[in-house]
Amino acid sequence: MNQQSSGIKRLLEFTGPSRGLLTLSRILSGISALFILGPFLCVYFAAKDLLDVFAGGSLDTESLVRWGVLALILELIGLALYFAALLCSHVVAFRTEKNLKMAALTHLAKMPLGYFDRNPSGKLRKIIDDNSFQTQTFIAHQLPDLVGAQVTMAASLVLMLLFDWRVGLPLLLLFGVGFYLQGSLNGKDSMKFMQSYQDALETMNHEAVEYIRGISVVKVFGQTVHSFSKFNAAIQSYRDDALAFTMSCKKGMVAFNSIVNASFLVLVPAALLIGLVSPDLPGFMQSFLFYLIFSPACAVMLNKIMYMTSYKMQAEESMRRIDGILSAKPQRETDRPQTAGGHDISFADVTFRYEGTDHPAVSHLSFIAKPGTTTALVGHSGSGKSTTASLIPRFYDVQEGVVRIGGVDIREMASEDLMKKVAFVFQNPRLFKDTLLANICAARPEATREEALQAAHLAQCDDILAKLPQGIDTVVGSKGVYLSGGETQRIAIARAILKDAPIVLLDEATAYADPESEQQIQQAFKGLTKGKTVVMIAHRLSTVRDAEQIVVMKQGGIVEKGTHDGLVAQGGEYARMWDNYTKSTQWHIGGEVKSC
Numbered sequence: 001m002n003q004q005s006s007g008i009k010r011l012l013e014f015t016g017p018s019r020g021l022l023t024l025s026r027i028l029s030g031i032s033a034l035f036i037l038g039p040f041l042c043v044y045f046a047a048k049d050l051l052d053v054f055a056g057g058s059l060d061t062e063s064l065v066r067w068g069v070l071a072l073i074l075e076l077i078g079l080a081l082y083f084a085a086l087l088c089s090h091v092v093a094f095r096t097e098k099n100l101k102m103a104a105l106t107h108l109a110k111m112p113l114g115y116f117d118r119n120p121s122g123k124l125r126k127i128i129d130d131n132s133f134q135t136q137t138f139i140a141h142q143l144p145d146l147v148g149a150q151v152t153m154a155a156s157l158v159l160m161l162l163f164d165w166r167v168g169l170p171l172l173l174l175f176g177v178g179f180y181l182q183g184s185l186n187g188k189d190s191m192k193f194m195q196s197y198q199d200a201l202e203t204m205n206h207e208a209v210e211y212i213r214g215i216s217v218v219k220v221f222g223q224t225v226h227s228f229s230k231f232n233a234a235i236q237s238y239r240d241d242a243l244a245f246t247m248s249c250k251k252g253m254v255a256f257n258s259i260v261n262a263s264f265l266v267l268v269p270a271a272l273l274i275g276l277v278s279p280d281l282p283g284f285m286q287s288f289l290f291y292l293i294f295s296p297a298c299a300v301m302l303n304k305i306m307y308m309t310s311y312k313m314q315a316e317e318s319m320r321r322i323d324g325i326l327s328a329k330p331q332r333e334t335d336r337p338q339t340a341g342g343h344d345i346s347f348a349d350v351t352f353r354y355e356g357t358d359h360p361a362v363s364h365l366s367f368i369a370k371p372g373t374t375t376a377l378v379g380h381s382g383s384g385k386s387t388t389a390s391l392i393p394r395f396y397d398v399q400e401g402v403v404r405i406g407g408v409d410i411r412e413m414a415s416e417d418l419m420k421k422v423a424f425v426f427q428n429p430r431l432f433k434d435t436l437l438a439n440i441c442a443a444r445p446e447a448t449r450e451e452a453l454q455a456a457h458l459a460q461c462d463d464i465l466a467k468l469p470q471g472i473d474t475v476v477g478s479k480g481v482y483l484s485g486g487e488t489q490r491i492a493i494a495r496a497i498l499k500d501a502p503i504v505l506l507d508e509a510t511a512y513a514d515p516e517s518e519q520q521i522q523q524a525f526k527g528l529t530k531g532k533t534v535v536m537i538a539h540r541l542s543t544v545r546d547a548e549q550i551v552v553m554k555q556g557g558i559v560e561k562g563t564h565d566g567l568v569a570q571g572g573e574y575a576r577m578w579d580n581y582t583k584s585t586q587w588h589i590g591g592e593v594k595s596c
């Protein structure tokens with residue numbers, strides 16, 4: 001990425017090969033502006049003919065018709081050229097919008113997971129969508145229009161000087177002051193206001209999304225907008241910024257509008273002064289007619305340029321915001337990727353702290369998960385189990401120590417290679433708004449339909465597919481087709497099964513399953529995880545009993561390691577947890593003890 005350029009220059013780097021089309025669009029728009037100026041000249045010449053009648057000449061109707069037809073032809077050519085200019089600019093605008101989105105999304109794919117903790121997905125989506133759309137409107141409309149307005153303005157000013165420089169010059173000075181004012185209105189201060197206004201807008205949108213996400217809590221606890229203080233503060237801040245921005249433009253706008261619309265204040269005295277001393281009064285009156293027709297057109301163009309310059313600032317700000325994403329440092333990729341010599345996972349004195357926190361989430365972790373075995377991470381809530389598991393696929397990079405797969409530091413492996421080796425079933429899996437088949441195949445796009453169906457079968461999804469109208473081809477998340485937490489989890493398990501990776505990470509993979517389906521899933525896993533390195537996290541200790549290794553975590557550290565029987569016999573932390581667990585799975589009715 002070229003960090004040197006900024007603003008519109010930077011934006012135009014994303015036009016790609018269609019840059020030439022944009023130049024063509026600007027040229028066409030400039031030429032069209034000249035053609036559209038033609039009818040004004042025709043009106044002037046027609047009016048001049050009419051003035052001749054008052055000076056004693058005869059009315060030449062043929063000439064009037066000629067001017068009318070010429071005006072129509074020039075206008076039509078101008079419009080056709082403008083249409084062609086917009087056609088070209090729209091093609092470039094849509095391509096640029098696509099390129100910007102692609103660049104941002106491709107870059108996001110390289111970011112470590114920690115980046116998304118600080119930049120929630122909703123906020124990122126809004127930055128990418130809103131700002132790339134702003135740049136699209138700018139390129140499609142304002143960029144060609146700006147050239148058109150500038151050409152019209154320049155041509156009008158040249159004509160004004162050519163007709164009678166004595167009237168043209170004061171007008172030129174007047175418009176010069178207007179031009180200076182519009183420049184200062186859109187100066188650095190405005191850019192700063194624009195930035196803080198956009199920041200406030202972005203924060204308000206983000207807080208609105210958070211508010212709506214938490215609407216169930218708001219409803220259940222009878223809270224109001226005002227009690228949702230962050231959202232409320234964001235609205236106030238947006239209001240203050242919008243007001244400050246508007247007020248900052250007030251004086252400048254009044255001055256600008258007064259000046260550019262005051263051409264008659266210059267024209268009338270100039271006409272009186274020059275007319276009185278002019279030896280050719282009728283000739284001067286004809287020139288004066290020209291100024292009467294053209295000076296309002298110049299005022300309109302200056303207004304147009306002024307608004308387009310503010311759109312340009314908006315587009316520059318949009319580009320800056322997208323650049324904010326593009327300049328974020330991606331996860332380090334090794335230049336010399338190494339290939340893992342096996343599928344064992346080893347943690348060697350690993351310490352990891354989340355960004356912005358004081359305490360490490362996990363510290364001095366050392367354990368080995370051997371190939372073909374299951375290692376279960378157990379411990380109380382917040383003890384660091386999920387964090388430990390998420391270090392294996394490099395969702396985060398460790399600050400101290402090293403995580404190895406097959407003897408190779410995972411930071412020295414190509415991330416694509418690492419991802420191929422690991423299948424992960426999250427606590428709260430997400431499904432795309434797509435068919436179940438596409439969702440399952442997301443793990444291995446080249447998989448056949450039969451393989452996907454087989455994976456779904458092994459993950460106990462047959463009942464889900466049977467009840468849906470189009471089975472595995474049903475689109476989830478639309479037209480009322482929603483899956484329960486447990487069903488979503490089983491689809492995610494099917495996805496992991498299909499991936500057939502040598503390392504399987506299961507974070508509370510059976511959390512939503514009822515006892516019956518949990519048993520079935522466990523059976524499916526047994527067959528499937530054969531010969532694979534499995535690291536699983538489970539609160540229900542019954543699910544980890546058969547694990548070859550149980551790693552007991554407490555406050556981010558490992559307190560015990562061993563097999564179920566060994567740890568129970570040891571009588572330590574795990575034994576206490578097991579005791580509590582077995583007690584919690586029993587219930588009493590009138591002295592009778594039953595198992596859940």
Ligand SMILES: Nc1ncnc2c1ncn2[C@@H]1O[C@H](COP(=O)(O)OP(=O)(O)OP(=O)(O)O)[C@@H](O)[C@H]1O
Pocket residue numbers: 117354355357361379380381382383384385386387388
């Ligand atoms: N994204 C994050 N940013 C900052 N701190 C975090 C983040 N995720 C987890 N933590 C903190 O790290 C510690 C370990 O959390 P972790 O989720 O790994 O525990 P856990 O044992 O998996 O808990 P649970 O069983 O409840 O899922 C906790 O103190 C938690 O608050």
